[in-house]
Amino acid sequence: MDILVCVKQVPDTTEIKIDRETNTLIRAGVPSIVNPFDAFALELGVRLKEKHGGTITILSMGPEQAKAALKECLSVGADKAVLLSDRAFGGSDTLATSYILSSAVKKLGKFDLILCGKQAIDGDTAQVGPEMAEHLGLPQVTYALDIDMKDGDVIVKRETETGYEMIKTKTPAVITVVKTEFEPRYATIKSKMAANKAVIPTITSADIEIDLTRAGLKGSPTKVKKTFTPSVKNSGVKIKEATGAEAAAKLVSLLDEAKLI
Amino acid sequence: MNTFEDYKNLWVYIETEDGAAKSVGLELLNPGRMLADANKEKLVAVVIGQNVEEVAKKAIAYGADEVLLIEGTEYKDYSTDAYANALNKLAIKYKPSVILIGATNNGRDVGPRLSCRLKTGLTADCTALAIDQESGNVAWTRPAFGGNLMATILCPNTRPQIGTVRPGVFKKNEPDYNRNAEIIRENITTPASDIRTTILEVVKTVGENAVNLEEAEIIVSGGRGLGKPENFAIIKGLANALGAAVGASRAAVDAGWIPHAHQVGQTGKTVGPKIYIACGISGAIQHLAGMSSSDTIIAINKDEDAPIFDIADYGLIGDLFEIVPALTEEIKKYKNTK
Numbered sequence: 001m002d003i004l005v006c007v008k009q010v011p012d013t014t015e016i017k018i019d020r021e022t023n024t025l026i027r028a029g030v031p032s033i034v035n036p037f038d039a040f041a042l043e044l045g046v047r048l049k050e051k052h053g054g055t056i057t058i059l060s061m062g063p064e065q066a067k068a069a070l071k072e073c074l075s076v077g078a079d080k081a082v083l084l085s086d087r088a089f090g091g092s093d094t095l096a097t098s099y100i101l102s103s104a105v106k107k108l109g110k111f112d113l114i115l116c117g118k119q120a121i122d123g124d125t126a127q128v129g130p131e132m133a134e135h136l137g138l139p140q141v142t143y144a145l146d147i148d149m150k151d152g153d154v155i156v157k158r159e160t161e162t163g164y165e166m167i168k169t170k171t172p173a174v175i176t177v178v179k180t181e182f183e184p185r186y187a188t189i190k191s192k193m194a195a196n197k198a199v200i201p202t203i204t205s206a207d208i209e210i211d212l213t214r215a216g217l218k219g220s221p222t223k224v225k226k227t228f229t230p231s232v233k234n235s236g237v238k239i240k241e242a243t244g245a246e247a248a249a250k251l252v253s254l255l256d257e258a259k260l261i
Numbered sequence: 262m263n264t265f266e267d268y269k270n271l272w273v274y275i276e277t278e279d280g281a282a283k284s285v286g287l288e289l290l291n292p293g294r295m296l297a298d299a300n301k302e303k304l305v306a307v308v309i310g311q312n313v314e315e316v317a318k319k320a321i322a323y324g325a326d327e328v329l330l331i332e333g334t335e336y337k338d339y340s341t342d343a344y345a346n347a348l349n350k351l352a353i354k355y356k357p358s359v360i361l362i363g364a365t366n367n368g369r370d371v372g373p374r375l376s377c378r379l380k381t382g383l384t385a386d387c388t389a390l391a392i393d394q395e396s397g398n399v400a401w402t403r404p405a406f407g408g409n410l411m412a413t414i415l416c417p418n419t420r421p422q423i424g425t426v427r428p429g430v431f432k433k434n435e436p437d438y439n440r441n442a443e444i445i446r447e448n449i450t451t452p453a454s455d456i457r458t459t460i461l462e463v464v465k466t467v468g469e470n471a472v473n474l475e476e477a478e479i480i481v482s483g484g485r486g487l488g489k490p491e492n493f494a495i496i497k498g499l500a501n502a503l504g505a506a507v508g509a510s511r512a513a514v515d516a517g518w519i520p521h522a523h524q525v526g527q528t529g530k531t532v533g534p535k536i537y538i539a540c541g542i543s544g545a546i547q548h549l550a551g552m553s554s555s556d557t558i559i560a561i562n563k564d565e566d567a568p569i570f571d572i573a574d575y576g577l578i579g580d581l582f583e584i585v586p587a588l589t590e591e592i593k594k595y596k597n598t599k
Contacts, residue, residue, distance in 0.1 A: 013407035013527075014547050025410055036528065094385075095377060121527060124405055125385035130341075130373035139457035140341055142370045155461070160366055161473045161530075163466035163522055168459040179521070179528040221382030221419040225393065225400065227412045230553075236574035240565075244583025245590075251559070251575055252591040260536060260557055261503075261595065 001054040001112040001149070001171070003045045005078065006101060006132070007038040009062050009069035010122045018229050025229070034069045037117025039076075039184040041177035044147050045115050046077030046185070052149055055079045057108065061089060061101055067200045075187035075195035082108065086204040091217030094123075098131030099219075103210045104203065105136060112171040113154065118143055118178045126176070133174035140174045141167050146182075147175060268358040268420040270305050271297040272329075274348070275320050276363050277310040278339075282319050284476045285363030285428040290324040292390045292431050293361055296399060299392045302358060303327055309347050311337040317444045322436040328444045329355070335451045339367045340458055343451040345374040350449045352379060357421045359399055361390075364425035365475060372425045382416035384424040386531070388554055398422060407527050408550035428475040429533030430554060466522050474506050474525065479536045482508035482525055482552075483518075486541020486562060486581055490518035495585045496540060502592040508532065508552075510542045526551035540581045544569025561585060
């Protein structure tokens with residue numbers, strides 16, 4: 001089976017700090033990583049390939065530097081990678097991004113499964129995967145914990161608020177993946193060296209059939225009006241008592257006073 | 262400039278589960294009223310399911326001026342294809358100006374499908390809603406970068422304006438079962454052949470009696486400080502006394518002490534309860550991203566410098582093994598006296 005995994009290179013948001021003087025994000029020195037949910041999606045893809053054979057292609061939209069993330073994917077089981085890069089794509093919201101990516105998918109060929117991380121950790125929207133499915137006219141299963149093939153059907157273990165459900169669908173389908181029990185594997189020295197040597201092609205708007213009025217900032221229906229850092233809470237009440245019982249009694253009386261319980 | 266004269270009224274999609282309304286849809290009738298009134302529009306609830314007229318009546322009690330009701334066997338359980346089809350056809354017919362959808366798993370599954378079909382903008386997982394004074398558009402505010410940055414988004418050139426809104430951010434109105442409003446039944450069907458997914462099995466791993474995290478008013482969470490899986494018993498003890506749900510940090514989940522369904526944080530659930538009690542959780546940014554919008558945060562930790570204390574309204578410095586059981590007893594005592 002042929003699997004496409006969509007990957008985004010993102011800043012490691014756990015490393016981002018806020019400059020409280022200027023109230024802006026300190027991005028300098030923040031490492032760029034493969035979006036963690038995309039890494040989980042790739043790992044599920046590699047496991048399917050190991051079981052059923054086939055190929056794994058990585059598609060990413062981003063600047064030239066994103067090739068570093070693509071090489072990382074090649075070192076942990078992907079067969080080939082393609083970077084989609086064009087200044088005309090800059091400023092795209094999820095509708096425009098999913099339109100561009102799905103136009104590229106049509107160009108790249110036929111895939112049995114298209115896997116995405118459930119969301120990127122910078123934008124946190126969880127919209128690009130389902131929107132790609134809509135552009136491509138494919139069924140979707142979101143929040144996948146595991147994927148298996150059985151008698152030609154795709155069986156997905158889908159996370160719900162209270163547990164999980166087993167969903168059956170047919171290929172081709174788009175599946176978005178959450179954090180699963182299958183930790184992304186590590187590269188070996190050998191696979192890393194091979195990935196470093198790989199030549200990753202860049203395709204642009206000229207290589208795909210696309211209506212550029214639906215791409216980029218201008219083609220995006222949502223507009224960012226402003227961004228700001230969340231207000232810092234005033235540090236709260238500190239309770240430090242000699243015994244646990246005293247601390248607990250003090251807390252309950254404070255909560256009662258504040259009418260919280 | 263577009264005037265969108267044809268587009269009017271604010272819709273709140275009332276998600277159902279097992280035939281009952283999920284809390285978030287009823288919550289959204291509250292900000293929905295504010296936004297609808299600001300633009301002198303009707304507040305319309307949209308209910309889809311099988312035998313869900315009670316949900317429609319509930320939506321009226323919680324503030325809807327009108328309900329659009331779609332019922333059919335194909336809508337008994339949620340499926341992307343059937344629900345996207347129903348919402349899309351309904352939106353084309355009625356042309357709402359705004360649609361609010363709860364940012365649950367299914368809400369975030371159908372939202373992008375709908376907005377993409379309608380070729381309009383969708384803003385994800387909003388935590389604040391307002392009307393932009395200059396343009397009259399909805400100003401959707403949402404966290405990004407793991408909660409490090411807030412962004413306010415507009416959808417100025419297309420209609421409807423659609424957003425998913427985080428559960429627990431808004432409080433439900435007091436229900437008034439004497440309110441009257443019209444329930445309009447719409448006959449929109451989805452042929453079985455158009456539904457390309459089948460639910461084979463539904464498994465609930467969060468205990469039968471446990472409240473689910475997204476809907477919980479109080480959450481008690483445990484982290485690495487618990488030391489071993491058996492110690493979650495003291496977290497559950499406090500949760501039971503409070504009628505709370507049990508959450509966990511990534512460290513506790515990764516250690517295998519509790520299933521991932523309980524994880525709060527960037528790779529787990531995003532919650533916004535009235536009270537969040539973090540026990541033995543240091544407060545890594547990825548955990549804070551999932552719970553910092555809680556109304557009141559209580560932290561119990563022996564490390565005075567733990568970052569969780571920076572956002573805690575009440576910080577208890579000390580041994581959780583002493584404090585948590587004592588707190589459980591205090592709460593029981595308190596409840597008995599009330």
